[in-house]
Amino acid sequence: MQKSKYIWFNGKFVPWNSAKTHVLSHGLHYGSGIFEGIRAYSNKTNTFIFRLEDHYKRFYNSAKVAMIKIPYSKKVLEDATIKLLKKNNLKDCYIRPLAFIGDGAIGINPANNKINVIIAAFKWGTYLGDEGVKKGIRTKISSFARMGVNSFMTKSKISGNYINSVFAKREALNAGYDEALMLDTDGFVSEGTGENIFIVRDHKIKTVPITTVLEGLTRDCVLNIAKEENIDVIEQRFTRDELYIADEVFLSGTAAEITPVREIDDRKIGNGKPGRITKLIQERYKNLVKGITNSKHRYLTKI
Numbered sequence: 245m246q247k248s249k250y251i252w253f254n255g256k257f258v259p260w261n262s263a264k265t266h267v268l269s270h271g272l273h274y275g276s277g278i279f280e281g282i283r284a285y286s287n288k289t290n291t292f293i294f295r296l297e298d299h300y301k302r303f304y305n306s307a308k309v310a311m312i313k314i315p316y317s318k319k320v321l322e323d324a325t326i327k328l329l330k331k332n333n334l335k336d337c338y339i340r341p342l343a344f345i346g347d348g349a350i351g352i353n354p355a356n357n358k359i360n361v362i363i364a365a366f367k368w369g370t371y372l373g374d375e376g377v378k379k380g381i382r383t384k385i386s387s388f389a390r391m392g393v394n395s396f397m398t399k400s401k402i403s404g405n406y407i408n409s410v411f412a413k414r415e416a417l418n419a420g421y422d423e424a425l426m427l428d429t430d431g432f433v434s435e436g437t438g439e440n441i442f443i444v445r446d447h448k449i450k451t452v453p454i455t456t457v458l459e460g461l462t463r464d465c466v467l468n469i470a471k472e473e474n475i476d477v478i479e480q481r482f483t484r485d486e487l488y489i490a491d492e493v494f495l496s497g498t499a500a501e502i503t504p505v506r507e508i509d510d511r512k513i514g515n516g517k518p519g520r521i522t523k524l525i526q527e528r529y530k531n532l533v534k535g536i537t538n539s540k541h542r543y544l545t546k547i
């Protein structure tokens with residue numbers, strides 16, 4: 245991650261180092277915040293924010309689920325995001341909007357504490373390593389179960405939810421792997437710590453139904469690309485051993501983009517190299533987000 249000049253903070257552009265909050269902020273103590281992760285991409289001539297509206301739609305849905313009332317309209321935040329990239333002179337970057345409950349009342353009930361909103365944008369390279377994107381990553385099934393749907397709500401990016409991912413990620417890294425794959429409380433494959441998961445078997449793609457996982461926008465792009473390429477997609481629960489015997493496995497996410505998985509629990513996936521369908525989806529996704537396929541695509545907001 246590389247610092248940029250300004251952060252949008254409650255309606256103002258403030259210098260990066262001045263974007264501070266009180267230590268008694270409710271969000272800091274109890275995880276009562278919601279966030280988004282968006283990327284912008286450039287080609288030789290233009291810079292585009294990818295699925296800006298869809299990300300903010302999910303931002304407001306997360307807020308609704310979390311009962312956080314955002315004191316700005318969607319339009320204000322979208323415009324602020326565009327301005328922020330311009331002010332920071334950013335092209336390819338990651339954008340992190342966050343709304344969190346501020347200080348005031350202490351204790352679990354947030355009472356009428358102020359809702360703070362920030363938007364940060366900064367350069368951020370590949371999420372799982374340049375090498376990982378090219379050659380695939382090594383993963384481990386986490387000893388931590390993915391949070392149950394009636395404990396944490398999986399349709400929303402609530403800050404506090406992510407402690408589950410933090411535990412799993414650190415466990416995997418400490419054991420020498422690149423990423424953790426998580427099973428749900430019934431023991432079925434769920435998602436990565438910050439990615440949706442796909443397998444390829446006999447030229448068909450299989451992915452976890454969205455019922456219990458985050459409604460990933462990259463996941464949605466993968467499904468659309470597969471349709472255009474006439475590749476069958478099955479949305480169905482599957483088990484960890486089906487991961488082991490898959491021909492290909494890959495992860496999708498705004499940060500992770502399309503990352504091939506070459507090993508799971510010390511078992512090589514396929515021939516241990518990114519497979520044909522993974523590489524095809526990866527290439528098509530890259531061309532879509534960079535505006536190479538179609539610079540007028542409805543998912544692209546030109547800045």
Ligand code: PPE
Pocket residue numbers: 280281282435436437438439440458459460461462463496497498499500
């Ligand atoms: N599942 C989870 C749990 C998740 O956090 C993400 C995004 C996804 C799936 C994929 O969703 P989408 O980005 O809409 O395709 N994870 C974000 C946060 C990563 C982080 O480390 O922070 C992201 O990719 O921006």
